[in-house]
Amino acid sequence: MHVPPARRGDCLRWMMCTGCRPGEAMRATWAQMDVEPGYWVKRSAHTKQRKTHKVPLSPPALALLSKLREARKDHKNPYVFPGQDQGDSLKAINTVWYEVRALATLAIWKAGAGAQVVADLEKRLPDTRLNEATPRFIADCRAEAELRDITLPVGMMDTRPYDLRHTLASVGASGGLSLPIIGRLLGHTQARTTQRYAHLYDDPLKEAATKIGTVIDNAGKAGAEIVTLNTRRS
Numbered sequence: 001m002h003v004p005p006a007r008r009g010d011c012l013r014w015m016m017c018t019g020c021r022p023g024e025a026m027r028a029t030w031a032q033m034d035v036e037p038g039y040w041v042k043r044s045a046h047t048k049q050r051k052t053h054k055v056p057l058s059p060p061a062l063a064l065l066s067k068l069r070e071a072r073k074d075h076k077n078p079y080v081f082p083g084q085d086q087g088d089s090l091k092a093i094n095t096v097w098y099e100v101r102a103l104a105t106l107a108i109w110k111a112g113a114g115a116q117v118v119a120d121l122e123k124r125l126p127d128t129r130l131n132e133a134t135p136r137f138i139a140d141c142r143a144e145a146e147l148r149d150i151t152l153p154v155g156m157m158d159t160r161p162y163d164l165r166h167t168l169a170s171v172g173a174s175g176g177l178s179l180p181i182i183g184r185l186l187g188h189t190q191a192r193t194t195q196r197y198a199h200l201y202d203d204p205l206k207e208a209a210t211k212i213g214t215v216i217d218n219a220g221k222a223g224a225e226i227v228t229l230n231t232r233r234s
Contacts, residue, residue, distance in 0.1 A: 003084050008096035010068060011081045017061035019168030019186050022161045026090040028080040033065060053187040097161050102134040105155030114152045117145045173197040
């Protein structure tokens with residue numbers, strides 16, 4: 001049975017929504033989703049830490065799961081992302097990932113200094129070259145940019161599916177979520193594993209310090225914001 005690219009794409013979306021490891025996503029089962037509604041309960045045998053990991057599912061993750069469940073209907077495969085063989089799980093997502101990161105890189109270039117380079121090559125090359133040889137098209141863009149003495153951004157060509165896990169953690173940390181919360185979402189058993197994201201708190205802290213400092217500095221000035229303090233004693 002051929003595995004459609006859309007299934008691999010859905011697996012990548014699942015990783016984006018949950019921050020799970022690639023292997024956990026590909027081996028996810030419907031039984032794990034049915035233990036408790038709204039949660040993904042990964043048994044100890046299926047986790048790197050050999051401990052049960054209960055993950056709350058976000059609305060986008062639940063919507064994707066609902067779509068996959070509807071598409072599954074009467075299929076008996078126990079895996080959320082079925083593989084090529086009957087009753088087996090998905091084994092690889094790299095082919096779709098290579099295309100995704102290439103398209104993302106092109107989008108970055110189109111939004112910046114490489115816009116004209118990409119546009120000129122798209123006009124020059126046939127559609128089949130764009131659709132079937134994206135990595136080669138990326139190479140063509142880089143070569144053309146070098147000829148024009150244009151420096152293209154790095155893009156995403158060196159990223160891995162596993163980096164989606166880091167992205168979820170980074171978004172959480174930048175948004176002010178605590179390291180213990182992020183660690184629990186990712187299934188970390190050691191605090192030092194999550195500590196790598198600590199530096200991402202710097203910008204929100206700077207923003208908070210700026211806001212507070214501005215209010216204090218403007219105190220008593222005309223038009224300044226009035227902040228009511230809680231004067232109750234504990």
